[in-house]
Amino acid sequence: xxxxxxxxxxxxxxxxxxxxxxxxxxxxxxxxxxxxxxxxxxxxxxxxxxxxxxxxxxxxxxxxxxxxxxxxxxxxxxxxxxxxxxxxxxxxxxxxxxxxxxxxxxxxxxxxxxxxxxxxxxxxxxxxxxxxxxxx
Amino acid sequence: xxxxxxxxxxxxxxxxxxxxxxxxxxxxxxxxxxxxxxxxxxxxxxxxxxxxxxxxxxxxxxxxxxxxxxxxxxxxxxxxxxxxxxxxxxxxxxxxxxxxxxxxxxxxxxxxxxxxxxxxxxxxxxxxxxxxxxxxxxxxxxxxxxxxxxxxxxxxxxxxxxxxxxxxxxxxxxxxxxxxxxxxxxxxxxxxxxxxxxxxxxxxxxxxxxxxxxxxxxxxxxxxxxxxxxxxxxxxxxxxxxxxxxxxxxxxxxxxxxxxxxxxxxxxxxxxxxxxxxxxxxxxxxxxxxxxxxxxxxxxxxxxxxxxxxxxxxxxxxxxxxxxxxxxxxxxxxxxxxxxxxxxxxxxxxxxxxxxxxxxxxxxxxxxxxxxxxxxxxxxx
Numbered sequence: 001x002x003x004x005x006x007x008x009x010x011x012x013x014x015x016x017x018x019x020x021x022x023x024x025x026x027x028x029x030x031x032x033x034x035x036x037x038x039x040x041x042x043x044x045x046x047x048x049x050x051x052x053x054x055x056x057x058x059x060x061x062x063x064x065x066x067x068x069x070x071x072x073x074x075x076x077x078x079x080x081x082x083x084x085x086x087x088x089x090x091x092x093x094x095x096x097x098x099x100x101x102x103x104x105x106x107x108x109x110x111x112x113x114x115x116x117x118x119x120x121x122x123x124x125x126x127x128x129x130x131x132x133x134x135x136x
Numbered sequence: 137x138x139x140x141x142x143x144x145x146x147x148x149x150x151x152x153x154x155x156x157x158x159x160x161x162x163x164x165x166x167x168x169x170x171x172x173x174x175x176x177x178x179x180x181x182x183x184x185x186x187x188x189x190x191x192x193x194x195x196x197x198x199x200x201x202x203x204x205x206x207x208x209x210x211x212x213x214x215x216x217x218x219x220x221x222x223x224x225x226x227x228x229x230x231x232x233x234x235x236x237x238x239x240x241x242x243x244x245x246x247x248x249x250x251x252x253x254x255x256x257x258x259x260x261x262x263x264x265x266x267x268x269x270x271x272x273x274x275x276x277x278x279x280x281x282x283x284x285x286x287x288x289x290x291x292x293x294x295x296x297x298x299x300x301x302x303x304x305x306x307x308x309x310x311x312x313x314x315x316x317x318x319x320x321x322x323x324x325x326x327x328x329x330x331x332x333x334x335x336x337x338x339x340x341x342x343x344x345x346x347x348x349x350x351x352x353x354x355x356x357x358x359x360x361x362x363x364x365x366x367x368x369x370x371x372x373x374x375x376x377x378x379x380x381x382x383x384x385x386x387x388x389x390x391x392x393x394x395x396x397x398x399x400x401x402x403x404x405x406x407x408x409x410x411x412x413x414x415x416x417x418x419x420x421x422x423x424x425x426x427x428x429x430x431x432x433x434x435x436x437x438x439x440x441x442x443x444x445x446x447x448x449x450x451x452x453x454x455x456x457x458x459x460x461x462x463x464x465x466x467x468x469x470x471x472x473x474x475x476x477x478x479x480x481x482x483x484x485x486x487x488x489x490x491x492x493x494x495x496x497x498x499x500x501x502x503x504x505x506x507x508x509x510x511x512x513x514x515x516x517x
Contacts, residue, residue, distance in 0.1 A: 007449030010442035014434060022431055024438040026446050037439050039428050046408055049167055050195035058424040070424055083192050083200045084166040136428045136435070 009091035011042065019044045021053075023091055027130060031099035032123040036130035040070075040094075042087065049083035052076075055090065059133045062125045064101035064112035072097075073107040144169065151235035160228075163221045167192060167200055172221050174388040175214040180204040183214050187385035194342070194377050213388060336387050340380045345373045363402060371409070378405055 011023035021042040027033030039058040045051050055077055057070035065073045076085060076093055085093075106112030114122035145160035165172050167188040174186035182201040184192070190208055192200050199206045287296040297305060343357045351369050358365035358372055363379050365372065379402055386392045393401075428435060 005441065005445040008442055008446040010438040010445065012434075012438065014431065022434050022438060024435060024442045026442050037442070039424075039435050041427065047195070050192055058427050060424065080203075082198075082203065083188070083195075086169070136425070 006088050006092050011087050025095050032126040033098045036133045052081040059136050062129045064103050064106045067107040152238045153235045175217040176211040177214040178206050179210040186388040190381040339384045342380050
């Protein structure tokens with residue numbers, strides 16, 4: 001991951017515990033999330049990679065599939081998990097989720113409704129979190 | 137932050153032969169990322185370390201690569217890959233040194249020349265190899281008439297014995313063979329495997345703990361297996377699963393470890409469980425902003441790294457499908473169909489999705505959704 005990182009994501013373990021990683025995802029270009037610097041944490045269990053890590057946004061997010069607590073609703077971190085996924089794969093997956101929300105099972109109903117019904121307002125709210133992420 | 141240098145397939149990317157990265161990826165396990173150890177092939181034709189696939193099937197009865205249902209009884213040894221891994225590991229360091237050195241000495245000319253040479257040499261090598269293989273085959277079938285010892289060879293194992301003993305021996309010999317196929321492929325059989333074949337115990341079966349009402353039954357199961365039988369029902373069950381997987385994977389190894397060592401490894405596993413169980417004890421739920429503040433320095437580093445990788449990707453916008461991807465994309469095919477996702481143009485302008493990430497799966501959701509202006513429209517679900 002460190003020797004050949006995927007674009008716009010980065011992660012490494014915290015100083016005293018390899019089971020906890022921090023990560024940063026840059027919002028992809030040409031999306032409302034563009035240039036956001038979103039902070040995440042990843043907690044691994046000893047059963048990894050046979051169990052997915054629990055991944056959380058620490059930055060404030062406004063996204064149909066991210067709960068207010070920062071927890072994500074993403075299939076590959078739940079029922080479609082595979083032990084072949086590594087940190088880089090998880091992060092790039094989340095990165096692409098940003099602009100490709102699944103509104104059929106929203107974690108944030110308000111974001112989901114705005115996304116479907118009032119895109120302009122949705123984008124405005126997202127941009128607010130992007131700007132906030134720069135202060136993190 | 138200190139960096140630990142771990143050997144991996146990306147070591148080749150900065151050498152004069154970056155394509156070796158792909159070769160090496162194919163010799164590594166998609167689960168543990170290490171070189172394949174006692175590789176096993178699944179019925180869906182994916183190969184993993186014996187221990188990795190066994191553990192993974194215990195957790196979820198699906199192939200980690202394609203998510204097809206799979207069971208341990210269908211696993212088979214993949215000797216060809218085992219040979220390749222051994223051969224590659226034996227020369228890796230040397231090849232790496234050469235591939236790095238070359239870049240340093242004469243960039244450009246020399247490199248093209250060597251690559252051309254290597255290509256030119258390839259067919260020749262293959263030929264030579266074939267000849268060797270045929271030769272050694274011939275040796276095996278050399279008529280035995282020069283030996284006038286009055287004995288005849290067993291048609292299966294070639295052991296020499298009195299003619300009258302052959303039939304009795306055959307039954308035993310056949311049974312042994314069926315239990316364990318000869319441990320080497322036709323090419324390059326190493327001398328070790330030729331001599332005495334290692335006697336292997338039978339594989340252990342996983343216990344059906346669901347049927348065991350009382351904890352005593354579970355405990356007895358562990359005692360019978362000869363492994364530590366302390367701890368809660370849950371710990372004991374997991375320990376037993378771990379033991380069966382370790383034991384059977386060890387059975388698949390060319391050189392199985394002695395039981396004592398396996399037990400020590402199980403003990404390590406136990407410590408790891410205890411150690412992590414204590415550590416993972418849900419770290420205090422700090423509020424997001426507070427957490428970020430506590431890890432400010434770390435996040436600053438990460439931010440810088442992420443931005444740098446982004447710039448690098450922009451600098452070389454045209455990304456061919458690269459190392460390690462084609463195969464994996466193929467494996468994804470079923471996923472994509474299952475998901476029935478709309479697929480816009482293959483890879484958006486950010487084409488920056490992981491180059492080297494063997495991103496087998498996440499592509500499941502990410503696939504075809506690289507953010508691009510055109511694909512950014514109302515959801516289709």
